[in-house]
Amino acid sequence: KAGVTQTPRYLIKTRGQQVTLSCSPISGHRSVSWYQQTPGQGLQFLFEYFSETQRNKGNFPGRFSGRQFSNSRSEMNVSTLELGDSALYLCASSLGAGNQPQHFGDGTRLSIL
């Protein structure tokens, strides 16, 4: 069974640019969650989608947005990039309920210059 796939694995951008990250969940998983991981803050929840609807949103500015497609694939977009956006962005899929185990991809490492 294929795992969660995130693309690209590495990305370098400059301040002010925007970026789109992609996540393909495990087949049959309808919930996709996004997290930002930094050494100082740990794993911080960005948002969660289920059947193309955003069900939950973390405490991030509006520059961070996402969407989910009918095949459960998800994208997240960050506009007007700031130096502080440098982080590992992790996507996780699950069957759907809040207490279900999360299956993580290996992340996209975003570096802002």
Place this chain on the structure above:
Amino acid sequence: TQLLEQSPQFLSIQEGENLTVYCNSSSVFSSLQWYRQEPGEGPVLLVTVVTGGEVKKLKRLTFQFGDARKDSSLHITAAQPGDTGLYLCAAPPSSGYALNFGKGTSLLVTP
């Protein structure tokens, strides 16, 4: 948001030693999950504990859920270099759908 406190933050030990890491909160949880994240990879689920007082063993790893379901511990016996990684605990929210994660314990096991 329910806060999960993990301790210690960092741990460096030699191969063969035993260790325990902790995950504590003031909130009661319906269940708690433990993940391990190796460098360059995403977290991988190790175990889910559900019942207060529950003990689960995974080879040399022993997980315990507190009787009051507010805390959990992970004990590793005879640590090996392959145990190196970031150990994260996570719990479902009282409402909503997003898991809450602790900041993790970073473990380094040297030969």
